[in-house]
Amino acid sequence: MTNNLPAVSVKGLHKSFGSHEVLKGIDLAAHDGDVISLIGASGSGKSTLLRCIPMLEIPNSGSISVGEAHITPRDGKLSRADERTARAIRRDLGFVFQNFNLWPHRTVLQNVVEAPMIVQRRNKAECRDEAMALLEKVGLSDKADAWPNQLSGGQQQRVAIARALAQKPRALLFDEPTSALDPELVGEVLKVMRDLADEGRTMIIVTHEMGFAREVSSRTIFLHQGLVEEDGTPEQVFGNAHSERCRAFLSGYFDRA
Amino acid sequence: MDTVYLLDLFKKLLGGLPLTLNLAVFALLGGFAIALLLNLLRTTRIGNAVAGTYIFFFRGTPLLVQLFMIYFGLAQFEFVRSSFLWPLLREPYWCGLIALMLNDAAYTAEILRGGLRAVPRGAQEAARVSGMSRLQILRRVTLPIAVRQALPAYSNEIISMLKSTALVSMISLMDVTGIAREAVAETWRAVEIFLCAGLIYLVLSLIITRATSWAERALSPWQFGARQ
Ligand SMILES: Nc1ncnc2c1ncn2[C@@H]1O[C@H](COP(=O)(O)OP(=O)(O)O)[C@@H](O)[C@H]1O
Numbered sequence: 001m002t003n004n005l006p007a008v009s010v011k012g013l014h015k016s017f018g019s020h021e022v023l024k025g026i027d028l029a030a031h032d033g034d035v036i037s038l039i040g041a042s043g044s045g046k047s048t049l050l051r052c053i054p055m056l057e058i059p060n061s062g063s064i065s066v067g068e069a070h071i072t073p074r075d076g077k078l079s080r081a082d083e084r085t086a087r088a089i090r091r092d093l094g095f096v097f098q099n100f101n102l103w104p105h106r107t108v109l110q111n112v113v114e115a116p117m118i119v120q121r122r123n124k125a126e127c128r129d130e131a132m133a134l135l136e137k138v139g140l141s142d143k144a145d146a147w148p149n150q151l152s153g154g155q156q157q158r159v160a161i162a163r164a165l166a167q168k169p170r171a172l173l174f175d176e177p178t179s180a181l182d183p184e185l186v187g188e189v190l191k192v193m194r195d196l197a198d199e200g201r202t203m204i205i206v207t208h209e210m211g212f213a214r215e216v217s218s219r220t221i222f223l224h225q226g227l228v229e230e231d232g233t234p235e236q237v238f239g240n241a242h243s244e245r246c247r248a249f250l251s252g253y254f255d256r257a
Numbered sequence: 258m259d260t261v262y263l264l265d266l267f268k269k270l271l272g273g274l275p276l277t278l279n280l281a282v283f284a285l286l287g288g289f290a291i292a293l294l295l296n297l298l299r300t301t302r303i304g305n306a307v308a309g310t311y312i313f314f315f316r317g318t319p320l321l322v323q324l325f326m327i328y329f330g331l332a333q334f335e336f337v338r339s340s341f342l343w344p345l346l347r348e349p350y351w352c353g354l355i356a357l358m359l360n361d362a363a364y365t366a367e368i369l370r371g372g373l374r375a376v377p378r379g380a381q382e383a384a385r386v387s388g389m390s391r392l393q394i395l396r397r398v399t400l401p402i403a404v405r406q407a408l409p410a411y412s413n414e415i416i417s418m419l420k421s422t423a424l425v426s427m428i429s430l431m432d433v434t435g436i437a438r439e440a441v442a443e444t445w446r447a448v449e450i451f452l453c454a455g456l457i458y459l460v461l462s463l464i465i466t467r468a469t470s471w472a473e474r475a476l477s478p479w480q481f482g483a484r485q
């Protein structure tokens with residue numbers, strides 16, 4: 001979008017688990033306002049790629065930057081300074097997991113105020129007001145005092161999105177946010193995500209919701225065995241992909257639908 | 258039955274209550290501290306082996322045997338008798354407390370480990386990805402969840418410790434059971450005396466059960482269908 005620093009940038013990323021090389025050199029840049037959908041067969045490395053950005057997995061080589069913060073891990077290890085940078089990066093990103101991962105011992109509201117209050121040490125009343133506004137936005141202000149296990153999956157995921165937004169992140173990362181949901185609950189979560197995209201939020205979304213990816217994203221990346229196999233606008237990737245594999249993968253989806 | 262005798266007996270037995278409670282409370286406190294340490298040890302490979310061996314021995318042998326080993330066994334070693342610890346180790350009170358504490362630590366360590374293992378990985382990951390430090394994750398997420406998970410098993414351990422204190426009467430300590438045994442030796446009215454002693458333990462257990470289930474509810478309202 002602009003020629004400023006990208007919000008999120010990944011360069012030459014390699015990641016192995018033991019002798020199994022999962023990511024074989026990935027480059028990716030998300031500029032402010034980009035909505036990137038990451039698609040690909042199960043096992044192609046989508047989650048690993050997404051988890052490397054906030055250093056939930058430490059890459060073997062390559063570099064990650066979020067805004068000004070920049071890390072180049074060596075041999076899958078973080079130095080002390082890297083560890084500090086990683087925490088700064090994590091503060092600047094919102095991460096939404098497939099299984100929501102809300103804190104079970106905290107109410108909905110407490111889940112949302114936790115990071116701003118404890119990590120960013122911001123004013124309590126202000127955090128609360130902001131959290132209530134975020135819950136309103138995801139349609140759950142009446143559940144502020146409920147416990148996570150009293151909510152449906154769709155509601156939990158919306159709380160998780162509010163929790164991620166409370167960090168005022170530069171970018172939001174979603175790892176298959178609707179894959180653990182009953183089909184009838186998928187829509188409410190996708191709607192919230194669509195609103196976020198319309199607001200101009202920067203998002204990287206791993207998803208199997210091809211219709212959603214096609215409509216909402218500004219760019220679609222198809223991953224195959226740890227490499228970017230196709231990268232373009234949704235029109236191009238879904239309509240007219242260069243890669244044979246990408247076309248085969250997508251026709252598998254749309255035949256079923 | 259002779260009510261005057263019974264009332265008198267109760268009064269006498271209650272005289273042992275401070276010692277019984279003293280042993281239970283300090284054994285539990287000390288045991289918990291050692292249990293935390295054992296779980297910390299478990300994070301390294303050698304430490305894990307050490308902690309595992311310790312727990313294996315203390316859970317695998319009778320508490321009474323451990324008590325006798327400490328009270329009678331240690332005194333046989335010259336280096337123990339000449340060490341600075343001897344003034345402690347020749348006291349039945351300290352031997353009893355040490356045995357109870359070491360035994361409790363083994364069980365509590367396992368209870369705590371179960372609690373720690375029950376903390377969902379995802380909850381810790383969510384904490385990490387929000388930018389919390391290791392210490393913050395431990396304090397805000399891991400320990401609160403682990404302690405709540407461990408509470409039901411731990412309340413059993415509290416009751417079990419309370420009852421185990423009765424064993425110290427075997428090394429001449431005058432706790433509730435010690436006083437009861439002495440009274441039986443004098444009067445041979447075993448049924449009344451041991452019933453009364455049993456009743457005292459029963460009331461204590463009831464109080465502990467009530468207190469811990471209240472604590473469970475207070476700490477984990479979401480597990481009890483709390484309404485908003
Ligand atoms: N923690 C891990 N340890 C070992 N192998 C892993 C781990 N995480 C992922 N993998 C392997 O990496 C590969 C890619 O996994 P993943 O990134 O989850 O793929 P995707 O999200 O595209 O389905 C898979 O073969 C998976 O088994």
Ligand SMILES: [Mg+2]
Nearest residue numbers: 046047048176
């Ligand atoms: Mg995945």
